[in-house]
Amino acid sequence: MKPLKLFQQLSQPPTNPHTQPAPQKFDVADLYEGPASERAFADDGGLPLDEKLRQAYFWIVNHAIISPHYDIEYHDGPSQSYTFGDTKAKLNLPSAQSYSSFVLMPLLNFAVRRRCLLIGGPGRGKTSSAVLMGVLAGYSIKDVRRAMQHGQPQMTISDLLGNPLPADLINAQKMEDITISWRKWLSMRVRIIDEYNRIPTRTQSALLTVMSDNYAEILDHIYECPEAAWYLTANDDAGGGTYHVIEALRDRIDIVVVALHFNTRFLNNLLIRIEEGVRPEEVVPPQIVFTEAESERMYKEVMGIEFPPELRRRLEFFASQFEFCEPAADQLEYKTKDTAKLASIDLHALFAQETGKDRLKDIGSLTRNGLSVRSLMTVITFAKALAYFRGNGEVGIEDLRQIIPFVLHDKLTPDLEAPWFEAPGNAVFRIDRIGWIRRLFDLACSEYDRLNLDKDDPVGELDKQFNSGLEGVSASEVRTRLAKIERLLTEWSKGRKLYGHIFDDLLKLKYLHQRYTNYLMWLEWKA
Amino acid sequence: MESLISGAFAKILEANRHSFNVRFAETRHQHPSVDPAAFRELLCSTIAPIVDAVNSVSPERAEEVAQILYDMSLDLLSRNLLGQKSRQPAIAEGWRKLYPQIPRFIAASPQRTFTSITNALYHLSVTPGARPHEWTDNMSLLSAVCVDVDSWLQAGQIAAWRAGLAHYRRGALNLCRKLDPPVAYVALGIPDSAAGSAIDEVVTRLAADPWLLPGLAARKPGRKNLTIVARAGTFRGLGGLFVSTPTVTATGEDFLIIEGDSKWLLTADIFGATWHHGQGTTESKTQSPFSIDQTGIVKFEKYQQTFPELTGLNSFATNTTTLAVTTPLSFSVYMVALVEEGGST
Numbered sequence: 001m002k003p004l005k006l007f008q009q010l011s012q013p014p015t016n017p018h019t020q021p022a023p024q025k026f027d028v029a030d031l032y033e034g035p036a037s038e039r040a041f042a043d044d045g046g047l048p049l050d051e052k053l054r055q056a057y058f059w060i061v062n063h064a065i066i067s068p069h070y071d072i073e074y075h076d077g078p079s080q081s082y083t084f085g086d087t088k089a090k091l092n093l094p095s096a097q098s099y100s101s102f103v104l105m106p107l108l109n110f111a112v113r114r115r116c117l118l119i120g121g122p123g124r125g126k127t128s129s130a131v132l133m134g135v136l137a138g139y140s141i142k143d144v145r146r147a148m149q150h151g152q153p154q155m156t157i158s159d160l161l162g163n164p165l166p167a168d169l170i171n172a173q174k175m176e177d178i179t180i181s182w183r184k185w186l187s188m189r190v191r192i193i194d195e196y197n198r199i200p201t202r203t204q205s206a207l208l209t210v211m212s213d214n215y216a217e218i219l220d221h222i223y224e225c226p227e228a229a230w231y232l233t234a235n236d237d238a239g240g241g242t243y244h245v246i247e248a249l250r251d252r253i254d255i256v257v258v259a260l261h262f263n264t265r266f267l268n269n270l271l272i273r274i275e276e277g278v279r280p281e282e283v284v285p286p287q288i289v290f291t292e293a294e295s296e297r298m299y300k301e302v303m304g305i306e307f308p309p310e311l312r313r314r315l316e317f318f319a320s321q322f323e324f325c326e327p328a329a330d331q332l333e334y335k336t337k338d339t340a341k342l343a344s345i346d347l348h349a350l351f352a353q354e355t356g357k358d359r360l361k362d363i364g365s366l367t368r369n370g371l372s373v374r375s376l377m378t379v380i381t382f383a384k385a386l387a388y389f390r391g392n393g394e395v396g397i398e399d400l401r402q403i404i405p406f407v408l409h410d411k412l413t414p415d416l417e418a419p420w421f422e423a424p425g426n427a428v429f430r431i432d433r434i435g436w437i438r439r440l441f442d443l444a445c446s447e448y449d450r451l452n453l454d455k456d457d458p459v460g461e462l463d464k465q466f467n468s469g470l471e472g473v474s475a476s477e478v479r480t481r482l483a484k485i486e487r488l489l490t491e492w493s494k495g496r497k498l499y500g501h502i503f504d505d506l507l508k509l510k511y512l513h514q515r516y517t518n519y520l521m522w523l524e525w526k527a
Numbered sequence: 528m529e530s531l532i533s534g535a536f537a538k539i540l541e542a543n544r545h546s547f548n549v550r551f552a553e554t555r556h557q558h559p560s561v562d563p564a565a566f567r568e569l570l571c572s573t574i575a576p577i578v579d580a581v582n583s584v585s586p587e588r589a590e591e592v593a594q595i596l597y598d599m600s601l602d603l604l605s606r607n608l609l610g611q612k613s614r615q616p617a618i619a620e621g622w623r624k625l626y627p628q629i630p631r632f633i634a635a636s637p638q639r640t641f642t643s644i645t646n647a648l649y650h651l652s653v654t655p656g657a658r659p660h661e662w663t664d665n666m667s668l669l670s671a672v673c674v675d676v677d678s679w680l681q682a683g684q685i686a687a688w689r690a691g692l693a694h695y696r697r698g699a700l701n702l703c704r705k706l707d708p709p710v711a712y713v714a715l716g717i718p719d720s721a722a723g724s725a726i727d728e729v730v731t732r733l734a735a736d737p738w739l740l741p742g743l744a745a746r747k748p749g750r751k752n753l754t755i756v757a758r759a760g761t762f763r764g765l766g767g768l769f770v771s772t773p774t775v776t777a778t779g780e781d782f783l784i785i786e787g788d789s790k791w792l793l794t795a796d797i798f799g800a801t802w803h804h805g806q807g808t809t810e811s812k813t814q815s816p817f818s819i820d821q822t823g824i825v826k827f828e829k830y831q832q833t834f835p836e837l838t839g840l841n842s843f844a845t846n847t848t849t850l851a852v853t854t855p856l857s858f859s860v861y862m863v864a865l866v867e868e869g870g871s872t
Contacts, residue, residue, distance in 0.1 A: 026794070028684045028698030034646030035608060036599060272556060 049290075049298040050388050053111060056136055056288040057389070060103050064132055064280035065125045066266045070098035072402045074390075097390075101434075105257040105406050106133055106231065108385040110190070110290075111298050114378065115211060115230035115252055117196075117410070120259025122235055127194055128281060130231035134190040135284045137229075138291060144192070147185035151198035153242050157206045160199075161186065161216045162223075175220045182223045186216055189228045189295060196232040196249075198242040208249045227299075254378040256409035258434065305384040306394035310454060315379065315400060317453065317501050318444040321363050322412065323370025324500035327353040332506065337369050348417050357497055359419050361447075363440050364500040366420050368413040375411045382407055397445075405437035412437060458488055459505045466512055470519050475527070478520045485513045535582035536575040539593040547597060558605035565610040569600055573609075573619060577626040577633070585634035592637045599641055608649065615652035617659035618645060624663050625670075632676045643680055647687055655766070656799050657691030665689070665716070672713050681706055685714035689741075691799035696737065703730045715741035737780075737796035737848055738864040749867045753825055753832035756849075757862040759793055759800035760784065768802060769858045774842035775851045776810045782844055782851045783808055784860060795849070795862055815845035817863070825850060827865050837861060 047055070061067055076096035083090050102118075102125070109116035110133045118126035127148075134144030149160060162182040172178045185191055193199075199207065210216050211230060216223040232253065273279070290298065327350055328340040340350050347368050359365045382403045387395040414421075416430050429436035448454075462485065489509055496502065532540065540547060555561050574596050582589035603609040609619050625644065626633065633640050644666075651659035665686040666679075673679035681702050688699035703711045708726045715729070724745045732744040738756050743749070761767030773786040775793075783805050784791040790805030818826045823837040827850075836854070843852040850863040 026694040026698065028688070028695040028702065031647050031650055031684050031687050031692070031695065032643035032680065034649045035606065036603065036642045036645035036649070276556075 047287075049294060049301060050391050052288060052290070052294075053107065053298070053389055054391070057099070057103060057107055059285060059288055060107070060129075060132060061100055064284075065103055065129055066262065066269050067100040067102045067125070067260060068263055068266060069100045069102065069260050070094060071101050071260070072099040072104060074098050074398060074402075100260070101406060102129070102257055102260050104386075104389070105255055105382075106130070107136075108382055108389060109133075109231070109255055110136060110229045111295075111302055111388070112381050112385045113189075113227045113229045113295075113299060114254035114381065115232070117253045117256045118231060118233045118259060119256060120235070124259035124262070126233040126259050127192075130190075130192045130194075130233060131281050132284070133229060133231060134188070134192060135281055136288060136290055137188075137190045137295065138289050139188065139190065141282050143184075143188075144190070147183075147188055148192040148194055149185060151193060151195040151242075153198060153200060155199050155203050157203055157218070160203055160206055161210070161218055164219055178219055178221065180218050180221045180223070182216065186210065186223055186225050189226060189292065191228045191230050193230070193232045195234060197234045197236075197245050201243055201246060204243070204246050204249050208246065208252065211249065211252045250410060251372070251374070253410060255382060255406050257406060258409075302381075302385050302388045305387050305392070307380055307384065308394055311395055311397060311400060313453065313457070313460065314397065314445060314448055315376070316504075317448045318404075318441055319371045319376055320504040321440075321444060321500040322367050324364055324498070324503040325350065325354075326498055327351075332503070332510075335503065337367075341369065348415055351415065351418070357499070360423055361443075362499060363420075363443050363447075366415055366418050366440065368415050369411075371408070371411060375408060379404055379407045401438065401441055401445075404441050405434040408437050409433055412440075459508055462488075462512055463508065466515065470515075473519070475520060475523045478516050478523065482513060482516050482520070485509050485516070532571050532575050534575065534579045535586070535589050536570075536578035536593055539578065539590050540570075543590075543594070550598065551601065554601050554605055561601070561605050562610070562612075565612070566601065566604055569604060569610055569619075570597075573623050574600060577622070577630075580627040580630040581633050581637075584630040588634040588637065592633055595637050595641060599645070603645070615649060617652045617663075618648045621645075621648040621659060621663045625666055628667055629670045629679075632670065632679060636676045640676060640680075643683075647683060650692065651687060651690055654692060654801055656801070658799075659690065662686050662690035665714075669710070669713055672710050678706060678710055682710050682714040685711070689714075689716060689798050692801060693737075693796045693799045694794040694801050694803065696794070696796055696798075697734075700730050700734050712745075717741050717745050735848075738866045740797055743867050751830070751865050751867050753827055753830050753863060754866050755834060755836070755861055756797070756864045756866060757795050757800055758859045759795055759862065760802070760859050762858040767858060772841065772855055772858060773853055773860065775844045775853050775860055776842070777812050777844035777846055777851075778808050779811050779813070780846055782846075782849075782860065783810060784853075793851075793860060800862075812844075813846050815847060815850075817845040817850040819843055819850060819852060819863075825863050830865060832863075834861075834863065837863075 073092055073094040074096035075094055079095035080093040081090060082093075106116050106118065106129050118129060120126055131141070131144050131148070134147070135141055139147075149155075160183065162180050164178045164180050168178040193207070196204075196207075206216070210225060214225045214227070216225065323336045323338065325337045325340050326335055328337065328343075329335045337347065340347055351365055354365065357365070379400070383395045383400045386399040386403050387393075390399070392399075414430070414433075414436065420426055421430050429439060453460075462481070465481065489506070492502070492506070531537075551561075551563075551566065555563075574593070577596060578589055578593045581592045600609055603618070607614050609622075613619055621644065626641075629640070647662070648659055651657045651662050662683075666683055669679055669682045669686065673682055684695065685699040685702055685706075688695040703715060703726060706714065711726050715733075717729070729741065729744045733739055733741060736744075760769060760773065763770050768789075768791060769786050771786055773784045773791075776783045776785065778792065780794075782793045782795075784793050784802075785805075790808065792803040792805040792808050794801050794803070816827050819837065819840065821839060823834045823840070825832050825834060825837070836857075837852050839854060839856070840852050841855045843850060845851070848864055852861045852863065853859075854861070
């Protein structure tokens with residue numbers, strides 16, 4: 001008997017058509033292409049992998065996880081907007097294909113093999129979403145369920161990683177003689193840890209090693225794990241688990257997805273499932289299952305997506321806002337929130353010492369920390385994945401804007417006492433972390449535009465000049481460049497207030513000055 | 528009185544009753560408009576004869592064929608492409624007429640045959656001016672001379688060009704050179720008695736002149752006249768494309784028709800004219816032997832002809848074989864060419 005079709009219907013490609021007018025080309029072979037598609041019956045449609053990924057997305061939202069939300073909004077031209085209620089709640093009608101973050105982000109995580117945390121109340125589909133990713137990777141539903149690690153207060157390292165064989169423990173003369181029976185989940189390409197905040201702290205440390213370094217260790221025996229997409233779930237990530245999650249483990253989580261509520265208008269979809277006795281994860285169409293080779297190829301294709309320099313500059317500008325803390329040190333290099341944090345002093349009181357700056361406009365004053373290198377790499381990776389998913393060859397600013405809140409969700413800690421949150425309309429951002437980070441990015445972009453940095457970026461020009469290489473640059477040219485840097489620093493020192501982006505620019509200028517100075521010394525020695 | 532399904536198909540239905548019923552129920556969940564009576568009628572009148580025909584030549588493939596046809600017909604019925612409410616009745620007629628005649632091709636490659644033929648019928652149905660019935664008839668003739676599905680489907684591409692899909696002309700002519708000459712002659716509609724010339728020679732002549740009938744291409748060239756060979760396009764209120772009179776410009780072998788902000792690519796030859804969105808297409812003029820004046824006098828080398836309907840033209844464009852003209856009094860594009868006598872369709 002053929003599998004049930006009700007939950008097997010796939011969206012017809014192209015799922016995100018791009019309207020690029022091109023001269024018509026006629027191929028007589030097109031005569032036999034059309035509405036009656038062989039693809040619907042074939043096991044392998046031979047689709048490009050980004051198209052397959054989109055098909056997987058649309059299958060999940062249409063049949064598996066009822067998440068009729070379009071919170072990742074894209075616009076192509078003008079779009080309608082409506083406000084409701086006393087709080088002027090805004091409803092946008094996106095004019096381009098938009099997506100549900102709760103389905104899209106785990107899928108992008110599947111494509112780039114990172115670590116995704118799904119948080120939200122019970123019964124919101126977090127575990128189902130993770131299980132579906134396992135099935136998309138080609139594992140049977142039974143294997144995925146059996147391999148899923150359920151966090152619980154008694155979980156030991158052996159429960160998590162594996163056991164030494166009892167006979168070996170008795171007979172072995174040395175450690176190498178002991179054979180370890182490693183848990184099967186360690187070898188899988190999708191790894192699921194359900195309710196990770198119920199795992200005891202010691203076991204969390206073992207999990208940390210697997211997550212961060214991709215190997216497991218028991219009794220001096222090492223198991224090298226393959227690259228995998230991780231899915232961790234938690235009902236309440238803000239301390240509601242049985243155990244406090246160690247910071248290093250939390251820091252390894254690349255992207256956080258919040259489960260959205262169930263819209264009761266879609267109850268009929270549940271009714272059909274009950275009546276038909278169908279569990280979507282059991283009827284995943286084979287056309288959207290990714291083989292190991294396809295996953296590998298998809299990852300390479302994602303990494304091949306271009307990240308344009310002008311977008312990279314915006315990301316640099318945004319990221320530069322957060323680390324700087326003027327009162328934290330005497331020497332410029334140490335004027336960071338990290339310095340203050342290591343000194344264990346009251347950060348908010350320290351921030352209050354900053355005078356002369358508009359704290360309503362300085363977005364750097366809204367966080368208690370800066371961004372790590374890992375966070376920035378994750379932003380770039382997921383932005384590429386989103387552009388790839390949308391069928392684009394390079395990342396766009398909207399891709400970046402949409403991805404940043406999910407990657408930085410647990411990475412940027414707000415200073416909830418900052419005056420900015422008291423401003424009209426901003427109080428809600430104390431609760432809405434996604435909206436807050438997106439607003440931060442928007443504010444950073446506005447400031448970037450106001451400063452006209454796309455066109456007038458002297459540090460960028462100097463950097464470009466330096467990156468073209470020092471070979472063959474004469475001593476007089478080096479002196480000219482050094483003078484240019486010094487002139488710029490002199491100009492900036494006259495009355496400019498110090499903000500995060502200027503802090504990074506100053507250090508960059510110092511770096512360039514030092515590199516030129518060293519080179520000049522070498523030239524003079526050579527002469 | 529309702530007709531009953533009997534024979535091989537009836538046995539297959541009975542043996543797979545539960546599976547077939549579930550699939551129908553699933554489709555109805557998704558498409559509540561699917562009418563059980565219409566589907567039953569489709570099974571009786573269309574599917575059963577096909578399955579029986581396959582069963583007669585290859586009984587071991589009958590069930591597979593029935594399964595594929597069941598799913599495909601249900602899918603097409605749900606999209607109103609089959610059944611009594613079909614938007615394209617030529618598809619069902621093609622199924623009824625053609626499939627029972629080709630059981631050996633179906634048995635050899637059922638999925639490919641059904642998909643290809645259905646898609647071809649669909650394209651011919653939705654292209655204004657194309658002739659799906661003519662194509663079905665020609666496919667019947669071709670099934671008698673083709674040895675396998677591959678050659679039959681390739682010949683079908685040539686037949687589709689002849690049935691009005693003018694934009695496939697170049698590809699179809701290339702296929703003529705690849706097929707066995709007897710098949711190519713049938714595909715081109717050249718009768719045995721006229722098939723004197725070598726196929727390469729015929730194809731070369733056809734490639735050089737889009738207004739030459741294949742039957743004439745196989746004979747010695749005859750006398751020629753300047754003639755209005757086609758009138759393409761009409762007022763939108765009459766089912767055409769235009770709300771105002773268009774203008775024409777050349778783009779290689781084809782013509783770009785402009786009406787307000789809209790651009791259309793017109794491909795035309797002796798078998799028909801097809802319209803395509805012209806965004807992205809640019810003007811490209813070639814040397815042409817045609818000329819025309821405001822009084823409607825067309826000149827081509829030593830030939831000259833007056834066409835009163837072209838008087839007061841508002842635009843014209845030419846390529847090496849065709850003159851395209853628009854006038855302020857018509858929503859159509861007139862096409863003038865030098866054709867052999869007896870060469871119009």
